[in-house]
Amino acid sequence: MTSRLRVTPRGFSGPGVRFGVPFSALVVALLLGAIILAVAGNDPIEAYRTMFDASLNGWSSMTRTLALATPLILTGLAAAVAFQMRVYNIGGEGQLYLGAIAASYVGLALPETTPMVFMLGAMLVAGATAGALWALLAAIPKAFVNADEIITTLMLNFVALSLMNWLIFGSRSFWRDPRRPVPSGKRLPENAIMPELSGRMHIGIIIAVVAAVLLWWLLQKTSWGFQIRTIGDSPRAARYAGMSVRGKTMAVLALSGALAAIAGVSEVSGVTKGLEPVALTSNIGFTGIIIAVVARSNPLGVVPVSIFLAAITTSGSRLQSIGINVQVVLLLQGLIFLTVTAGEFFVMNKVSLTGSAIAGPADDSSSPATDVAEATA
Amino acid sequence: MAGESTHLEVRNLTKSFYGVPAIDAVNFELRGGEIHGLLGENGAGKSTLCSVLSGLYRPDSGTVSLNGQDVAFRSPQEASSHGIGMVYQHFRLVNSFTVAQNIVLGLSKDQRPRSMRQVERMVGDLAEEFGLHVDPSASIWQLSVGEQQRVEILKQLFRGAKILILDEPTAVLAAQETDRLFDAVSTMVDKGHGVVLVSHKMAETMEYTDRITVLRRGKNGGSVETRDTTPAEVARMMFGDSSAAERTTFDTSHEVGEPVLSLSGVSVLGDHGLPAVNDVSFEVRRGQVVGVAGVAGNGQRELQEAIAGLRPLVEGTITVADTDCSNAGPKATMQAGLAYVPEDRLGVGLAPGLPLEHNMVLKSYDRAPHSRRGVLADAAIEKTMDMLVEDFDVRGNRRGMRVSLMSGGNLQKAILARELNEIHQVLLAAAPTRGLDMAAAEAVRAHIVDERATRRGVLVFSEDLDEIVHMSDVIIVMFKGRIVGSFERDELDLDQVGLLMTGSGLDADDASDQVSAAS
Numbered sequence: 001m002t003s004r005l006r007v008t009p010r011g012f013s014g015p016g017v018r019f020g021v022p023f024s025a026l027v028v029a030l031l032l033g034a035i036i037l038a039v040a041g042n043d044p045i046e047a048y049r050t051m052f053d054a055s056l057n058g059w060s061s062m063t064r065t066l067a068l069a070t071p072l073i074l075t076g077l078a079a080a081v082a083f084q085m086r087v088y089n090i091g092g093e094g095q096l097y098l099g100a101i102a103a104s105y106v107g108l109a110l111p112e113t114t115p116m117v118f119m120l121g122a123m124l125v126a127g128a129t130a131g132a133l134w135a136l137l138a139a140i141p142k143a144f145v146n147a148d149e150i151i152t153t154l155m156l157n158f159v160a161l162s163l164m165n166w167l168i169f170g171s172r173s174f175w176r177d178p179r180r181p182v183p184s185g186k187r188l189p190e191n192a193i194m195p196e197l198s199g200r201m202h203i204g205i206i207i208a209v210v211a212a213v214l215l216w217w218l219l220q221k222t223s224w225g226f227q228i229r230t231i232g233d234s235p236r237a238a239r240y241a242g243m244s245v246r247g248k249t250m251a252v253l254a255l256s257g258a259l260a261a262i263a264g265v266s267e268v269s270g271v272t273k274g275l276e277p278v279a280l281t282s283n284i285g286f287t288g289i290i291i292a293v294v295a296r297s298n299p300l301g302v303v304p305v306s307i308f309l310a311a312i313t314t315s316g317s318r319l320q321s322i323g324i325n326v327q328v329v330l331l332l333q334g335l336i337f338l339t340v341t342a343g344e345f346f347v348m349n350k351v352s353l354t355g356s357a358i359a360g361p362a363d364d365s366s367s368p369a370t371d372v373a374e375a376t377a
Numbered sequence: 378m379a380g381e382s383t384h385l386e387v388r389n390l391t392k393s394f395y396g397v398p399a400i401d402a403v404n405f406e407l408r409g410g411e412i413h414g415l416l417g418e419n420g421a422g423k424s425t426l427c428s429v430l431s432g433l434y435r436p437d438s439g440t441v442s443l444n445g446q447d448v449a450f451r452s453p454q455e456a457s458s459h460g461i462g463m464v465y466q467h468f469r470l471v472n473s474f475t476v477a478q479n480i481v482l483g484l485s486k487d488q489r490p491r492s493m494r495q496v497e498r499m500v501g502d503l504a505e506e507f508g509l510h511v512d513p514s515a516s517i518w519q520l521s522v523g524e525q526q527r528v529e530i531l532k533q534l535f536r537g538a539k540i541l542i543l544d545e546p547t548a549v550l551a552a553q554e555t556d557r558l559f560d561a562v563s564t565m566v567d568k569g570h571g572v573v574l575v576s577h578k579m580a581e582t583m584e585y586t587d588r589i590t591v592l593r594r595g596k597n598g599g600s601v602e603t604r605d606t607t608p609a610e611v612a613r614m615m616f617g618d619s620s621a622a623e624r625t626t627f628d629t630s631h632e633v634g635e636p637v638l639s640l641s642g643v644s645v646l647g648d649h650g651l652p653a654v655n656d657v658s659f660e661v662r663r664g665q666v667v668g669v670a671g672v673a674g675n676g677q678r679e680l681q682e683a684i685a686g687l688r689p690l691v692e693g694t695i696t697v698a699d700t701d702c703s704n705a706g707p708k709a710t711m712q713a714g715l716a717y718v719p720e721d722r723l724g725v726g727l728a729p730g731l732p733l734e735h736n737m738v739l740k741s742y743d744r745a746p747h748s749r750r751g752v753l754a755d756a757a758i759e760k761t762m763d764m765l766v767e768d769f770d771v772r773g774n775r776r777g778m779r780v781s782l783m784s785g786g787n788l789q790k791a792i793l794a795r796e797l798n799e800i801h802q803v804l805l806a807a808a809p810t811r812g813l814d815m816a817a818a819e820a821v822r823a824h825i826v827d828e829r830a831t832r833r834g835v836l837v838f839s840e841d842l843d844e845i846v847h848m849s850d851v852i853i854v855m856f857k858g859r860i861v862g863s864f865e866r867d868e869l870d871l872d873q874v875g876l877l878m879t880g881s882g883l884d885a886d887d888a889s890d891q892v893s894a895a896s
Binding site: 225227 | 728
């Protein structure tokens with residue numbers, strides 16, 4: 001008698017499953033990681049304590065992690081809002097650069113005496129607008145001739161990168177500091193710099209968390225979000241119900257671009273304090289895509305996932321300082337992330353062991369829905 | 378291998394899906410050297426029977442015998458090794474491979490020649506022998522639909538098929554290609570092969586087959602020699618006799634009012650840009666149920682979508698309750714008073730991955746009481762859902778569960794509940810009871826017919842002729858995108874409807890006209 005695994009999608013998952021599974025996944029990752037650490041000749045307990053101390057234990061570690069999480073939350077939201085409608089914006093990276101370029105322009109162009117509230121407000125508006133317009137370059141072809149947005153947004157990243165590099169390295173542009181021999185951006189005036197809250201953490205984190213809550217509300221509690229969720233689930237049902245799929249495609253991509261661009265504003269104003277291409281190109285936009293996937297496109301999920309990812313990253317450098325090989329550190333980071341991501345499968349599906357394997361006939365006449373209804377009955 | 382396996386006999390074959398028999402104690406016989414037509418409505422069991430014969434399904438009970446020996450196929454490969462091959466309506470070809478590569482695809486090393494060149498030569502010979510001309514070295518994507526079909530047939534012949542099952546082979550072909558196909562088929566038959574021709578079309582069945590077997594609702598509807606029968610008799614076997622018209626239990630004594638849905642000269646294109654609906658005009662009046670009968674694929678879906686504003690009109694006008702809705706889009710049509718129960722429940726009528734409360738307000742989410750100034754009122758939405766679930770007896774929902782986990786009958790009741798709850802003047806319902814059990818189907822029909830009492834109009838499309846006759850005051854027949862007949866209930870001639878549905882009630886000129894228009 002053979003038995004086999006049977007996978008059935010869950011209709012919905014209770015909080016026990018939703019929170020229990022990721023937590024168990026983390027435990028599994030740490031156990032697997034302990035084996036790897038031990039094999040590599042390190043003390044797993046010490047390594048884990050170091051990781052925890054470096055990223056989450058104590059205020060100064062926590063602020064370091066949150067500072068790193070700030071742009072990740074924003075690019076994660078950017079990807080998540082597009083994913084909600086099953087539009088794939090891979091252009092967060094480029095939209096972030098555009099946000100940084102536009103915001104630093106405004107910060108440098110406005111009089112230094114402009115009050116900080118207006119200065120930062122203008123930078124945010126300019127950055128978000130630039131990101132939205134950049135995203136529309138891909139959104140309009142998508143909406144009107146169904147050009148694949150994965151390709152167009154991805155390609156526009158390279159254009160944006162070249163533009164930013166040219167502004168600093170390739171020309172004597174407005175952004176470049178003429179006084180310094182090494183090409184670099186002009187430093188933003190004091191009023192154009194996001195004030196620090198504690199350590200490296202600046203008010204960008206507040207903007208990011210507020211954006212997450214607002215986005216959640218927009219998607220879950222407004223009729224606009226109702227349409228986005230409907231289109232994301234079934235564009236044909238949405239069209240049937242009289243919704244404009246074309247208009248929403250453009251709106252959502254523009255919003256996504258604006259959010260990614262705000263990450264750029266936050267970085268240029270709160271971290272690099274000038275248009276610094278090298279410091280700004282740390283894959284924040286791409287990481288946002290991973291975050292959105294793990295958070296299942298839920299804006300409120302994006303915040304903890306971003307913090308978690310930031311924590312793994314900050315603890316990585318400390319692990320190296322206590323003599324753990326960099327490869328082992330990367331392996332450990334990857335393992336934790338992989339296990340937690342894989343755990344999602346168990347949140348979405350129920351896996352059970354069935355006693356007898358009755359190989360069902362090839363049955364393509366029955367709809368999957370019936371199948372599932374049968375299986376869960 | 379194939380041998381002389383050319384006499385196929387099926388006795389008492391039954392195959393059920395989830396307890397519902399798709400074919401029930403069916404008998405069928407195919408002799409070598411004959412073309413045997415297999416006819417029936419959609420859902421009559423033709424595909425299930427063919428899938429059992431070709432080894433795709435295993436029957437629950439009954440026997441299949443080849444030349445007097447019982448056989449039981451566990452896979453299409455086994456059926457193939459006994460000389461039975463099936464050509465599906467939707468081809469199973471790899472577009473980037475050549476004809477020869479496709480033909481040997483899936484054969485083991487000892488079943489095929491070593492070099493592709495040799496395969497090409499053999500395929501070329503086979504093509505020559507049967508008049509199935511196609512270049513063996515061409516890639517599939519370079520070929521026309523007719524040529525691709527020839528490749529499918531050659532694939533089966535190459536495997537030594539003596540019995541060939543063709544599933545609606547002419548559905549995709551233009552008139553000339555149809556002739557070429559039947560030339561090849563008659564060559565096969567002359568060489569002693571047996572051919573099963575699955576079809577909806579009366580004319581070609583009468584013209585090309587030697588015998589006809591009709592399936593009706595999973596059971597044998599009758600078997601006849603083609604030369605001894607008439608289209609009228611075959612239609613009667615397919616669609617039942619006139620007695621069905623008398624079983625109506627709905628109150629039909631009522632007066633009709635002014636038109637609430639008018640179509641005038643409507644023409645629309647299908648998905649591939651070919652004409653799908655041609656110059657269609659009719660009207661639905663208040664207090665009237667108009668039923669559209671027709672075999673699937675004759676433009677019904679396109680016409681429904683055009684009425685709902687989902688498909689642009691090439692010509693003509695559509696008026697819903699005095700509002701001109703021609704090319705006005707789905708929203709405006711909805712607001713003019715059209716309620717629409719689409720054929721495709723999950724994916725069009727409902728967003729499958731979202732919960733029931735979301736789906737119950739799919740069309741009214743942006744209005745009070747469900748939302749105010751763009752903000753959703755969750756409590757009001759839940760209240761609407763609870764009310765509709767109660768009134769229409771929708772079962773199997775759990776809060777927050779996505780609707781795709783509910784059963785077909787409950788999904789259909791949910792859609793009806795939502796649509797009838799909207800302010801509307803006319804209800805358009807497509808295949809409203811397809812796949813439902815008796816009780817659910819009856820409940821759905823009762824809701825639809827109730828619309829008559831509230832002085833609204835109903836336009837119902839169904840492949841089930843009995844159902845159409847059962848519910849409708851006026852019956853319209855669609856064939857190849859045209860209205861080919863229209864009957865008041867009391868003047869209904871079911872035989873005539875059956876003939877029209879299969880296209881044989883038309884005079885020859887008219888019919889060929891439409892063939893060229895549709896191709």
